[in-house]
Amino acid sequence: MICALAVACGGDDWEDDEDDYGKIDHAGVITGTGTPSPVQTQEVTPTPEERKLVLCLDPGHGGRWQGAIYFKCEERNLVLQLAKEIRAYLNEHYPEIEVYLTREDNNVFSNDIGPDLRARVEFAVEKKANILVSLHLNASESHNLRGTMVCISKQPNINGISKELADCLMDATESLGLKRRGYETRNSGDTFDENGVPVDYYAICRHGSSLNIPAVILESCFMDNEEDFKYVKDEAAIKRLAAAEAEAMAKFLISHYGSNQ
Numbered sequence: 001m002i003c004a005l006a007v008a009c010g011g012d013d014w015e016d017d018e019d020d021y022g023k024i025d026h027a028g029v030i031t032g033t034g035t036p037s038p039v040q041t042q043e044v045t046p047t048p049e050e051r052k053l054v055l056c057l058d059p060g061h062g063g064r065w066q067g068a069i070y071f072k073c074e075e076r077n078l079v080l081q082l083a084k085e086i087r088a089y090l091n092e093h094y095p096e097i098e099v100y101l102t103r104e105d106n107n108v109f110s111n112d113i114g115p116d117l118r119a120r121v122e123f124a125v126e127k128k129a130n131i132l133v134s135l136h137l138n139a140s141e142s143h144n145l146r147g148t149m150v151c152i153s154k155q156p157n158i159n160g161i162s163k164e165l166a167d168c169l170m171d172a173t174e175s176l177g178l179k180r181r182g183y184e185t186r187n188s189g190d191t192f193d194e195n196g197v198p199v200d201y202y203a204i205c206r207h208g209s210s211l212n213i214p215a216v217i218l219e220s221c222f223m224d225n226e227e228d229f230k231y232v233k234d235e236a237a238i239k240r241l242a243a244a245e246a247e248a249m250a251k252f253l254i255s256h257y258g259s260n261q
C-alpha cells in the first residue's frame with residue numbers, strides 16, 4: 001500500500017522497543033514518579049481575556065521511539081502529521097483555541113522514556129492547556145483488531161472528564177466509519193499510592209492525574225490492519241481524520257471551558 005510518508009524503516013521490530021506511551025520501562029519498573037503528588041487545588045478566577053481555550057497535542061513516540069511500523073510507515077511520523085493537521089484545522093476554523101504540540105519533529109524532551117513522558121505532561125501544564133491528547137495508532141498481535149480506543153486515567157480527579165472527552169473523540173471517529181472500541185483503563189501492577197490504591201499504568205494518564213490535567217491517549221485506529229490503515233494511508237486520509245478529531249476537540253473545549261460572554 002502506498003504511504004504518503006514512505007519512510008525507510010528498520011523492519012517490524014517495534015515490539016522490542018514497545019515503551020509506547022510509557023507503560024513500563026525496560027527494567028519492568030513503572031516509569032515516572034510512582035506516587036502521584038497531591039492534587040493542586042488553587043483556584044484563580046481568570047479574566048474573560050484569559051479564558052482562552054488551550055489544547056495540547058502529544059504526537060506519540062518520536063526520538064529513538066518509532067512506535068509501530070506497518071505498510072512502510074512509522075507511527076511516530078503518522079501521528080506527528082496527524083497532530084499538525086489537527087492544529088492547522090483548528091487554527092483555520094477555531095482561532096480562539098490555542099494549540100501546542102509536545103514535539104514538532106523527531107526531537108523529544110529526553111532519551112529516557114520515563115522523564116520524557118513526564119516532561120510531555122509538564123509541558124501541557126506549563127502552557128496552561130485545558131486538556132492533553134496523546135496521539136497514537138494501535139496494533140495487535142493478531143493484526144485483525146480494528147477501531148478507536150481511548151486510554152484514560154482511573155483516578156477520580158480526571159476520570160469523569162476523561163471519559164467525556166473519550167466519548168467525544170470516539171463519536172467523531174465512529175462517524176467516519178471506525179469501530180468504537182471504548183475506554184481502556186489499566187492499573188499498575190506494582191506501584192501504589194499512599195492508600196494502597198494502584199496508580200495508572202499508562203504514564204500520560206498517571207502524570208495527568210498527578211498534575212491535575214485531563215490527559216488521554218487516543219489510539220485512532222489499528223495501523224497493522226489494512227482496513228483501518230486506510231484512515232491514515234495518505235495525506236488526504238489524515239486530513240479527513242484530523243478534521244473529525246479537531247471538531248470533537250473543539251466541541252469539547254468550548255462546551256467545558258468556553259466562556260459564554
Ligand SMILES: [Zn+2]
Pocket residue numbers: 020021060061067068075136137
Ligand atoms: Zn503508540
